[in-house]
Amino acid sequence: MTVPQSASEVVDMLICLAHLVEDTAEELGALDASLGDGDLGVTMRKGFTAIETKLSDPELSVVHPGDVLVLAGTTMASVAPSTLGTLLGFGFVKAGKKVADKESLDGAAWSVIWRTIVDSIATQGKAQRGDKTILDALVPGAEAFDSALERGDSVEEAALEAYVAARQGFEDTARMQARQGRAGRYYEHSVGYKDAGARMGALIFQAFSRSEQAS
Amino acid sequence: MKKFMNDPSSFEADMLEGILLAHGDELEALDPDRRALVRRQAPSAGKVGLVTGGGSGHLPLFLGYVGQGMLDGVAVGDVFASPSAMVMLEVTRRVNSGSGVLYLYGNYGGDVLNFDMAAEMATDEGIEVESVVGIDDVASAPKGEESRRRGIAGLFYLYKLAGAKAELGASLAEVKEVAEKAIARTRSMGVALSPCYLPSTGQASFAIGPDEMEVGMGIHGEPGMERLPIEQSHQLVSRLLEPMVQELSLGAGDQVSVLVNGLGATSREELYIVYRDVHRWLANFGIEVLLPYIGEFATSLEMSGMSVSILSLEDELVELLAHPCDTPFWRQCR
Numbered sequence: 001m002t003v004p005q006s007a008s009e010v011v012d013m014l015i016c017l018a019h020l021v022e023d024t025a026e027e028l029g030a031l032d033a034s035l036g037d038g039d040l041g042v043t044m045r046k047g048f049t050a051i052e053t054k055l056s057d058p059e060l061s062v063v064h065p066g067d068v069l070v071l072a073g074t075t076m077a078s079v080a081p082s083t084l085g086t087l088l089g090f091g092f093v094k095a096g097k098k099v100a101d102k103e104s105l106d107g108a109a110w111s112v113i114w115r116t117i118v119d120s121i122a123t124q125g126k127a128q129r130g131d132k133t134i135l136d137a138l139v140p141g142a143e144a145f146d147s148a149l150e151r152g153d154s155v156e157e158a159a160l161e162a163y164v165a166a167r168q169g170f171e172d173t174a175r176m177q178a179r180q181g182r183a184g185r186y187y188e189h190s191v192g193y194k195d196a197g198a199r200m201g202a203l204i205f206q207a208f209s210r211s212e213q214a215s
Numbered sequence: 216m217k218k219f220m221n222d223p224s225s226f227e228a229d230m231l232e233g234i235l236l237a238h239g240d241e242l243e244a245l246d247p248d249r250r251a252l253v254r255r256q257a258p259s260a261g262k263v264g265l266v267t268g269g270g271s272g273h274l275p276l277f278l279g280y281v282g283q284g285m286l287d288g289v290a291v292g293d294v295f296a297s298p299s300a301m302v303m304l305e306v307t308r309r310v311n312s313g314s315g316v317l318y319l320y321g322n323y324g325g326d327v328l329n330f331d332m333a334a335e336m337a338t339d340e341g342i343e344v345e346s347v348v349g350i351d352d353v354a355s356a357p358k359g360e361e362s363r364r365r366g367i368a369g370l371f372y373l374y375k376l377a378g379a380k381a382e383l384g385a386s387l388a389e390v391k392e393v394a395e396k397a398i399a400r401t402r403s404m405g406v407a408l409s410p411c412y413l414p415s416t417g418q419a420s421f422a423i424g425p426d427e428m429e430v431g432m433g434i435h436g437e438p439g440m441e442r443l444p445i446e447q448s449h450q451l452v453s454r455l456l457e458p459m460v461q462e463l464s465l466g467a468g469d470q471v472s473v474l475v476n477g478l479g480a481t482s483r484e485e486l487y488i489v490y491r492d493v494h495r496w497l498a499n500f501g502i503e504v505l506l507p508y509i510g511e512f513a514t515s516l517e518m519s520g521m522s523v524s525i526l527s528l529e530d531e532l533v534e535l536l537a538h539p540c541d542t543p544f545w546r547q548c549r
Binding site: 074077078079081082083086087090124125 | 292296297298299300301302324325328329331332
């Protein structure tokens, strides 16, 4: 599988992500219920269903891949204004704007996209890696992607490495103590549970790498 | 749970339809879901646009104060949930007359996040946006950590004072200065006696014994400072007033406004008993009440309980507070 380059390939990637979220919604909800209010599966499904509907519209004519990300982000932020929905939505919007002039996305452009999403979520959400949030999947994913490209790996290989790292990042959240959001109230009681936001982060890189393997 | 409603999933939609049917001469919806509401005549030429927003379940907060002399627009969320930044942006665009927009809202994580996002997008579009966040609830964080405090019924003073200043033609910087003054001089504290029930789930927001009260409980049922056996009104009032009066450094000769707010299911009779005790307690220290407000200003569905807010007055604030206003939920004549 190839990493998305054109606008229509980014649409395909996001629809693939919507399907992954649909298949994982119950797991997301169960993970969130251990520490939060359990609505993460519902809100992510709501957001990505709306994104799929919008992007599947035959009338849709988007030339630039960045515009697809902006459209997906504003849709998510509109229909799922939960903390994660808003942070993720605006991460997509800002990333899309950063690559607005590109007609095709190469490895360097994707590197900018992931860094922008990570920075946006960290700044607006006032969180960092280790706080048991989506960043614990997105940061290792983005870093693994960059190091693989630096080593001279192909974009496809780098995307797969990013997914593996993001997935491991999600697994590692079991050892972490929550400091953000509702889960932050549980402090040390949060150790032992994996984070639902980080699961969501791993799904994003799974869709990006077009990884067929079950997760 | 017993509620007057239709399908629980249309609780917000049905409520908003009713609001627009009743107050459509004053309010206009910008979207089919009626989540973006503005004054009909918005934008008013040359006037700073005042925008608020927050979850449903708190009427008259937040949409009830959109009107002449108070706010220009509001973003409406689901019960106890933040509205989206996109709705806030839509309201912002409409109320901007070119003189800038000021966001005034309560300090809750989701609302802060979405208003910050909306401000960033509006700024990108060339709209000048400033924000002042309500943090009047003394019980929600200790002194020294004021920025972590929640905004409750004291938001009324923020809207009223900034609203009057904007109506008088002040600039964005001047309105913001008054809003910040309102924040610095307002303190609130509440007590809950029974929970509210979320329409979507039917679940009580918290459990409490028949003879208990929770001092400092938030307007979404956030845990308060302590749970105690219920006391007589005058005892409870002194428990609430002491920390507020101390933080505001009030003493003999000072003038204040007092707002006694019902949380949804508490009788006006009880609120006036509480007001009596507040008035007497303050008078005992030589503190004069100029403009009292007693009623429902910030509720929590059908929660029973009340909050007391104190605004430490000075000359300009007295004038702004007395300035006329006309909104669906609050009218004040000169």
